[in-house]
Amino acid sequence: MSSHSVRDPDAAKGVGFGLVAYLMWGCFPLFFALFEGVPAFEVVLHRIIWSCLFLAALITLLRRWAPVRAALRRPGRLGRVLACAVLIGLNWGIYIYAVETQHVLQASLGYFLTPLVNVGLGIVVLRETMVKAQLAALGLATVGIAMQFVLLNELPWLSLVLAFSFGTYGLFRKQVALDGLSGLFVETLLLLPAALLVFAWLEIQGLSHFTQFPRTTTLLMAAGVITALPLLAFAGAARRLRLATLGFLMYINPSMQFLIALLVFNEPLSPVQLGTFALIWTGLALYSWSAWQQSSAR
Template identity: 65%
Template sequence: MAAQETRKGVFYGLFAYTMWGCFPLYFALFEGVPAWEVVVHRVIWSCVFLAVIITFLQRWQPVRTALAQPAKLGFVLGCAVLIAVNWGVYIYAVESRQVLQASLGYFLTPLVNVGLGMLVLKESISRLQIVAVALATIAILYQLLLLGVVPWITLVLAFSFGTYGLLRKQVALDGLSGLFVETLLLLPVAILALAFVSYAGASHFSEDAAITLLLISSGAVTAIPLLAFAGAARRLRLSTVGFLMYINPTIQFLIALVVFSEPLSIEKLTSFIMIWVALGIYSWSAWTGRARTLPS
């Protein structure tokens, strides 16, 4: 029975991370629609879709409990703002064909999590993890010095999602309920933004049937991998989930090269290799640390 549940967990994890990895193919279909407008619709339709799912699963109690304590919603609001920023920058990266920088951001995220845990939560980390974070920092500085530009897409994606994870630790909500409350807090702003752009005659909604369906589908596309991830997280060890996480940016990296034909200079490739080595060091450290804590 345990083996069967583990297989299910691996399937759910593969499905979630593969779907997230293929997001560039999906958001590339919104060509001509500004990233911020896509985010507005993603918030609205995610909220609608999640409300339906929560009703179907009869999971309203955690939501009601959270909303009944407005004084504790500060962290949730912070999470909401960070996830909106992350969505917007990511969609912009896809629309402007900078998916390589986006994939690097998600490769970098675990190391940002380690750094934030050390600096903010005062968590103790191993020497190998310190080496991994230092190597990742050198990789970003390498891009800055040799290419002469700040890889802002990489940094914003990594730090917005890393900080999101940091704040999320302070919120006693599961992934599904948490994302619903986050989108619910953003909903008034999203509706106002939609009303404004519609009044100005600049809305792309209902302008074209295909775009309209894509905008509506963004709610399901946001929620479905989250539900699969939740199924994986319940059935798998954290180390296994962490290993599967690298599937997402790897697929994005390949899509950037093969589908979008983005140029990969020697400088960028060197930066990627440094990040990959840092992730290898981090993963080895996490795995050996876990092995030492297991009973003999």
């Protein structure tokens, strides 16, 4: 039996896992729009608390405590993990705020920008050498953001914070020797004490929405499971697919958010914003073509 026929079923599973992960992430605006009247920071608190509990149960079920214990035995090396935790917490908070304030278009723009931010961070921080197509892609994205700033006299700050927080999270995450499941658990575990303290303060002050209505309680608890499930599917895809294939699947998430913003939430799209998206889409096409060429050459 050829190696090609052995690999195909595994690759098909990988694509299936990848589609599940990115489709779930793409539908996040529909889920977080249900938290009407609950401040974004409170949703993040419960996302941390219930993610941590759900992941602990999952790690116990899968018997994956060894890498977690190894990481916690070396507190001196948890600095980067803490940085990852703060960045992902910031990203979650800004994203939920964008959904609650009906700025899903800006959120989708942020996640379209993320791969190009990664290219920029690679050049500036890691001193990586980029091919001309990747530099051109970065230039197009910069022109798109500058065009919005000049013509509309405003920066899409939500998009930029989402892109840079997630891009920097990826930069630190690459330097942490933990798999996706263990890494997310340790990150939420580091944020858990602060989340519990703020939750307790909200309860004492009578400001907590957790016990107001059974529906809100259920949604806040479900936020933890909803956070972990696409990550597990993504881990299954990452083990089976090439990075270039994963890169193409990644655009499903912001594309779905873009369509949801227009078709479900009826957010307005000005010609200038459309021009910004068009420049960034062109940049992403260049970047993806370049990444595919490099992957094929290897």
